[in-house]
Each structure stands twice: as structure tokens, then as C-alpha cells.
Amino acid sequence: MGDEWVLWSNGDSWKEMRRFALTNLRDFGMGKRASEDKITEECQYLVEGFKKFKGQAFDTTKPINCAVSNIICSIVYGSRFEYNDPEFTSMLNRLNRNGKILGSPMDDMFPSLFKWTADRKEFCKLTDDSRKQNLGIFNQIKETLNPQMCKGFVDAFLVRKKMLEESGITNSHFHDDNLMLTVMNLFAAGTETTSTTLRWALLFMTKYPKIQDEVQEELRRVIGDRQVQVADRKNLPFTDAVIHETQRLSSILPAGLPHKTTRDITFHGHFIKKGTTVFPLLTSVLHDPDEWERPHSFYPAHFLDKEKKFVKRDAFIPFSAGRRVCLGEGLARMELFLFFATLMQHFRFTPAPGVSEDELDLTPSVGITLSPSPHKLCAVSRM
Numbered sequence: 001m002g003d004e005w006v007l008w009s010n011g012d013s014w015k016e017m018r019r020f021a022l023t024n025l026r027d028f029g030m031g032k033r034a035s036e037d038k039i040t041e042e043c044q045y046l047v048e049g050f051k052k053f054k055g056q057a058f059d060t061t062k063p064i065n066c067a068v069s070n071i072i073c074s075i076v077y078g079s080r081f082e083y084n085d086p087e088f089t090s091m092l093n094r095l096n097r098n099g100k101i102l103g104s105p106m107d108d109m110f111p112s113l114f115k116w117t118a119d120r121k122e123f124c125k126l127t128d129d130s131r132k133q134n135l136g137i138f139n140q141i142k143e144t145l146n147p148q149m150c151k152g153f154v155d156a157f158l159v160r161k162k163m164l165e166e167s168g169i170t171n172s173h174f175h176d177d178n179l180m181l182t183v184m185n186l187f188a189a190g191t192e193t194t195s196t197t198l199r200w201a202l203l204f205m206t207k208y209p210k211i212q213d214e215v216q217e218e219l220r221r222v223i224g225d226r227q228v229q230v231a232d233r234k235n236l237p238f239t240d241a242v243i244h245e246t247q248r249l250s251s252i253l254p255a256g257l258p259h260k261t262t263r264d265i266t267f268h269g270h271f272i273k274k275g276t277t278v279f280p281l282l283t284s285v286l287h288d289p290d291e292w293e294r295p296h297s298f299y300p301a302h303f304l305d306k307e308k309k310f311v312k313r314d315a316f317i318p319f320s321a322g323r324r325v326c327l328g329e330g331l332a333r334m335e336l337f338l339f340f341a342t343l344m345q346h347f348r349f350t351p352a353p354g355v356s357e358d359e360l361d362l363t364p365s366v367g368i369t370l371s372p373s374p375h376k377l378c379a380v381s382r383m
């Protein structure tokens, strides 16, 4: 990844922005109740979106992207979008295309050559369009800004910026560039990852109908027809194990995000010079044959003990670990659980007519994340 695209930043600016994002995301959505309400509300829109296909085969990408993205939009901007709003769809289309470009081997491994490619030009144009669109949204937010009633992250940032300016502080990290960078990073980091994981989960359920049966049976027995809640998770060990196994096997960010060493270091006997770019290969842990009984199969029992109770595994690190661990882990886990369980309650997922379960292809398509190859599924209503 070219240096200037590194997610977030380093040093004091990173520290301050990460702290502010965590506090405010907690206030506007990552706090358990607020985000649960937002996701629950969005679950209903997603179910309606799926119902529109009346059991016919369709590509799940768009409705899932919209639902997931709406959670981050309501936290960041303070409101959600309709799935067919052109402002929203253009935002998502640019994000998807840039995800593909950023995941190309050229960008990841040869950033200096990437600078000269046509993809790079397209990437810059799309990023510029997103910036302009965000500027428009920020201006609208500024017009109605009420410091006593912040609706989302952007409001809170603008209020803090104004407060610092009024007290004469001119060199703070709360400037327009950091607002733009943070909002674009939250939007990118919070959409494609969770949405791709959900699409893998539905594909696995379609390919392995007996596992789908077991999830639906557990949901029927424990929840019935009512809306599933985060508090139900502890009573749904099989469903929880299926979600964890989806994240483990799909390993959507196989090489994590690149980091630079801040000093010379010897790691496992290898000397690494200060300033070296390091890729933490998450897949080497998520698929490690010394850690997992069936590293390359979809095997939810990895996360169940003999009594079929859920068990945590140390080698489960799809969100990475350490100081730079995914900032949105809590939110992502909540989204995955509520969206997945709700979809399982409402629909039976089957392959498109004429396609057998065996024919469903699990070869990933390479982009900034590893996503399922293009495919269609039928969502047959169960309620």
C-alpha cells in the first residue's frame, strides 16, 4: 500500500484521532444500547430489501453493503440513507471500486510502480469525488450544528474544533484534513469488511445446508419469531460458533494492514531495521494447522467444547491485536451477530436454480478484502 494511503496515521495525530473516534463512536453508536438500536432498525430494512426478490436468485452485495454502511453513516453523519438514494449508491460504488484497486498486487507490493498506473489515476479521481461529496455533507451539517445536541461524529468533531479555535489553540489535530481523513477511513474500514464477512456467512450457509439447519433450529428454539438481541448471544453458542468460523476461514484481511517498525528490532531471531514495512499475515494464524483441527474446512466445532458450549480461541485474530487492533471490533461483532441471526430467522438460503451446493465456488476474489466470487443466492421467506 502506498505510504500516503496508510489507514489512519502515526504518532500524536493517530493517538488523538483514535482516542476521539473511540469516545465518540461510543457515544453515537458503539455504546451498546445505541448501536444495538441502530442495527436492529436496519435489520428490518435489510429483510425488506431481501424480500423484494421474492425468492428469486440475486446478488446479495448491494443490499448488504447498504445495510452495513448505514450503521457507520448514522454514527458518523447522524442519519441513514435510503438504499436507492443516488448520493448513497455513488458513495458505495466508489468505495467498492477503490477497494478493488487498493487490493491489487501492484499497489500492495510495488507502491512506487503503482504511482504510474492507470488504476492510480482512477483511484485519485474517485477519492477526490468522495472528498467533494463529504465536503457537501459537512457543509449541510455545519448549517444546522447545535453544540448542545450532537447527532454524530462529524458534529462532535466540528464542535471540538470550534471550541479549540475560540480558546486560541491553532495547532491542534482537530483540523479539516483530519476530519476528512477520519470520516473517509471510518466509512471505508467500517463498510467493506463487515459486509464481505456477512456475504461469506450466507454463502457458507447455502453451501452447507445441514449447518444452516442447525443454526435455524437453535434460533427457533431459543428466540422464536421475536427480534434477536445482543443479550441472546450467550444462549446461541452454535450461531456464535458459525460466525466465528466464517471469520476464521474467510480471513478477509489475509495480510492485515501494513505497519512500519518504529525502531530496530529482533523478532523470532530475525533482525528488522527501523522503518521497515511489515505485513502481519493474519491468515498464517487463522489457518495454522498447529492451532486448528481442520484449518481449511468450514468447521464450527472449532469454537465449541464437548458440551457444545462456545469456546474462545487465542488464535482467532481477524481483527489483529495489540495497540492498533481494529477500532471497530465491538461494533463489527454486534453487526455480524444481529444481521446474520435476523437473516437466518427470516430466510432459507439456497443456490440459484440449476446450481448445486457442491458447485458453489469458495474461491475468493481479491481486493482490499478477500470477498466471495460473484454469485447469486435465493432467499426464501420463512416467516
Ligand code: HEM
Pocket (backbone or CB within 6 Å): 007, 008, 009, 018, 025, 072, 185, 186, 189, 190, 191, 193, 194, 197, 252, 253, 256, 257, 280, 318, 319, 320, 321, 323, 324, 325, 326, 327, 328, 329, 331, 332
Ligand atoms: C468484520 C469486520 C472487520 C474486520 C475483520 C476488521 C479488521 C481490521 C484489521 C485486521 C485492522 C488492522 C489492525 C492493525 O493495524 O493491526 C483494522 C483496523 C481498523 N478498523 Fe477494522 N475490521 C472490521 C470492521 C471495522 C468497523 C465496523 C470499523 C468502524 C468503526 C473499523 C474500523 C477500523 C479502523 C479505524 C482501523 C484502524 C485502527 C488504527 O489504525 O488505529 N473496522 N480492522
